[in-house]
Amino acid sequence: MFAIVDINNFYASCERIFDPKLRNKPVVILSNNDGCIIARSNEAKKLGIKMGQIFFEKENRFKEQGVAVLSSNYPLYADMSDRMVQVPREIVDNITVYSVDEVFIDLNNCSKNLNKTAFKVKNKLLKYLGLQVSVGIAPIKTLAKVTNFYAKRYPKFKNILVLDDDKKIQDSLKLIDIGEI
């Protein structure tokens, strides 16, 4: 089994750690030279703000909506990414860094209780770094990504989901657009 640990709204979450005024507000992060939207908090997503949206076209609208608009701060995100990778390393041996805010964990040598391992990683990331993560666990890495999609979007899973039987896997694949993966 493999887990993917994925930080929720990574860039916006990093900014919030150092500026608590941004909490519970719609936050968007802009690309280099403040051209377009490259990251959004959940609140911004709920307002229908899209990835890739050209900023100047919406600048006035964002002011009306009280959206916090930030230039990107890549040294900060890179630093938080390095710290994030260290946390699962304290708990499990075999991890692979997959992107700036995602790591895969090979759970094949871990204890049987996969949920418990996932909770440990999730809770430590919150406690040490203040970052909320979603964890998807499945027999292969691609399915772990599918599982993470559900773990992140459906509050009933509390950000952790294990897909470990064929029926659940088939059902999860029926409901997802492959472009999401």
Ligand SMILES: [Mg+2]
């Ligand atoms: Mg993420």
